Amino acid sequence: MENRVLIAIDLSENSLKAVDYVGRVLSCHQDTRITLLNVIKEPSSDLVPDAGERHRQVEELRAETLKRMEEAAGRLIALGMPEQSVRLKVQVCSMPVSVTDLILKEVREGGYSTVVVGRRGVSKREEFLFGSVSSKVVREAHQCTVWVVV
Amino acid sequence: MNEAEVRERIGSFTRFPPRGKLNIVSDTTEFMSIKADDVLEFNGGYYLVRGEEVEGRFGLDGEPKYWVKRAIDLSDGTSKIIKLVFHESFLMQLGSLQIQCFRSPIKEARILDKTHDDMRFMQGFNVKDTAGNAVRIIDRIQGSRYYDYIHNLDIDHETYYYQVFPKVFDSILGAFQAINDLHHMGELHGDIRNDHILIARSTSKYTWIDFDYTYDWSENFFGVDLYGLGNILLFTVGKGFHTIPDLNACGPEGIKMKQCLTQADLSLFFKHRIVNLQKLFPYISDSLNLALMHFGQEADVFYEHTDELLSDLRACEADLPR
Numbered sequence: 001m002e003n004r005v006l007i008a009i010d011l012s013e014n015s016l017k018a019v020d021y022v023g024r025v026l027s028c029h030q031d032t033r034i035t036l037l038n039v040i041k042e043p044s045s046d047l048v049p050d051a052g053e054r055h056r057q058v059e060e061l062r063a064e065t066l067k068r069m070e071e072a073a074g075r076l077i078a079l080g081m082p083e084q085s086v087r088l089k090v091q092v093c094s095m096p097v098s099v100t101d102l103i104l105k106e107v108r109e110g111g112y113s114t115v116v117v118g119r120r121g122v123s124k125r126e127e128f129l130f131g132s133v134s135s136k137v138v139r140e141a142h143q144c145t146v147w148v149v150v
Numbered sequence: 151m152n153e154a155e156v157r158e159r160i161g162s163f164t165r166f167p168p169r170g171k172l173n174i175v176s177d178t179t180e181f182m183s184i185k186a187d188d189v190l191e192f193n194g195g196y197y198l199v200r201g202e203e204v205e206g207r208f209g210l211d212g213e214p215k216y217w218v219k220r221a222i223d224l225s226d227g228t229s230k231i232i233k234l235v236f237h238e239s240f241l242m243q244l245g246s247l248q249i250q251c252f253r254s255p256i257k258e259a260r261i262l263d264k265t266h267d268d269m270r271f272m273q274g275f276n277v278k279d280t281a282g283n284a285v286r287i288i289d290r291i292q293g294s295r296y297y298d299y300i301h302n303l304d305i306d307h308e309t310y311y312y313q314v315f316p317k318v319f320d321s322i323l324g325a326f327q328a329i330n331d332l333h334h335m336g337e338l339h340g341d342i343r344n345d346h347i348l349i350a351r352s353t354s355k356y357t358w359i360d361f362d363y364t365y366d367w368s369e370n371f372f373g374v375d376l377y378g379l380g381n382i383l384l385f386t387v388g389k390g391f392h393t394i395p396d397l398n399a400c401g402p403e404g405i406k407m408k409q410c411l412t413q414a415d416l417s418l419f420f421k422h423r424i425v426n427l428q429k430l431f432p433y434i435s436d437s438l439n440l441a442l443m444h445f446g447q448e449a450d451v452f453y454e455h456t457d458e459l460l461s462d463l464r465a466c467e468a469d470l471p472r
Contacts, residue, residue, distance in 0.1 A: 046254040131370025
C-alpha cells in the first residue's frame with residue numbers, strides 16, 4: 001500500500017531541514033508518496049484594501065513559493081526519492097484561518113499517514129501572541145504520525 | 151443649510167459661536183488643517199469642531215490626535231467624536247515584544263456596523279466625505295475610563311476585594327463576553343487596554359472603544375487581544391499592577407515578600423510584574439489565581455480563545471466573596 005507523507009513547509013531554513021530529513025529517511029521506501037504543502041495567506045483587506053493589489057501580491061508570492069518548492073522537491077529527488085513520488089501543493093487562503101487547520105484538513109482528505117513540520121523555535125511569548133503551527137499540529141492531529149524536525 | 155442657517159444652529163448649541171466667516175469642510179483628507187470652529191459637512195449633516203482628542207494615557211496628557219475631532223452635531227447638539235482617515239503603521243510594544251501594527255479606518259467602520267445597537271461597544275455611524283474618506287461619527291460617552299475608576303479607588307486591597315471587586319468582576323466578565331462575541335463575528339479589537347473601556351456615568355455600563363488597530367494574520371488570531379484581556383484581568387484582581395520595584399519600596403516587609411517570589415510568579419511579558427497575586431493577597435481565591443497564572447512565565451498552557459478564558463472566569467464566580 002502506498003505510504004503518503006505530507007510535509008508542511010513555509011520555505012524557512014527549518015522547513016528545508018525537514019525536507020532533507022524526510023528525504024534521507026524515506027529514500028529507501030520507494031512506495032512513499034510525498035506531498036509538499038505550502039499555505040499562502042492573502043493579505044488582509046484591512047491592510048491592503050484594493051482587491052487587485054491583493055491578487056497581485058498573492059500571485060507574486062505564489063511564483064516565488066513555487067520556485068522554492070521546486071527547489072525543495074529537487075532536494076528530495078537528489079536524496080533518492082523517485083520524481084513521480086513528489087508532489088507540490090500550494091493553497092491560498094483569503095480568510096484569517098489557522099494554517100494548522102488547513103494542514104490537518106489536507107491530512108484527513110488526502111489520506112496521509114504522516115505529517116511532517118519544521119519547528120521555528122519561537123519563544124513562549126511569541127507562542128502566546130502568534131501561535132505555533134508545529135505545537136498545534138502535535139496537539140490536534142489524530143490518526144496520523146507527526147514528525148517535528150527541529 | 152446655508153451659512154446663515156449653520157451659524158444660527160451653532161448659536162443655539164454653543165455659548166461661544168465662531169466669529170468671522172465659517173470654514174465649512176466636506177473633504178477631510180487634509181485633516182491637519184481642520185481647526186476648532188470649522189464645520190464639517192457630510193451628507194447634509196453638520197458638525198462644529200471644538201478641538202482634537204488627546205492621546206491621554208494613564209493619567210498623562212499626550213499628543214493631540216489631529217485625525218480625531220471633538221465636535222457638536224448641529225442637528226441636535228449632541229457631542230460626537232469624529233474620526234477621520236489616517237493611515238499609519240508602527241511598532242506596538244507588547245511587554246518585551248514588538249509587533250507591526252496598522253491603523254485601519256475600514257476595520258473600525260466595519261465593527262461600528264456590526265455592533266450597531268450593542269451598547270457594550272461604542273456607537274456611531276459611517277459616512278463618506280466628498281473625497282471618499284471613511285469617516286466615523288461616534289457618540290461621545292460621558293464617563294470615566296476603567297483605568298481611572300480602579301486607580302482612583304481610595305481603599306486598601308482587602309476592602310476592595312471583599313466589597314467592590316465582586317461587582318467589578320461581573321462587569322469585567324460582561325466586557326470580556328463582548329470581546330468574545332466580537333471574535334465570533336470574525337473581528338479583533340486590536341488594542342485592548344484598561345483605558346479603552348469607558349464606564350458610562352449615567353448607566354455604569356462598560357463600553358469598549360477604539361477598534362482601528364489591526365495586524366497581519368498569525369496562527370493565533372486572537373493572541374494579541376488575549377494578551378490585552380490578561381492585562382486587564384490582572385489589573386482588576388490586583389486593583390492595579392504590582393511589581394518587584396513596588397515591593398522594594400515597601401521596606402523590610404516588601405523585601406521579605408519579594409524573597410517568596412519565584413520566576414513562576416511573574417508575568418510572561420513584563421518581567422517585574424507579579425501575576426501570582428495570591429502571594430501578595432492570600433484571600434484571593436484559588437480559581438481566580440489559577441486563571442492569572444496562565445499569563446505567567448512558566449505557564450504550560452495558554453488561552454487561545456476568549457471562550458476558554460471566559461469559561462475559567464465563570465467558574466471563579468462561585469468563589470467570589472458575596
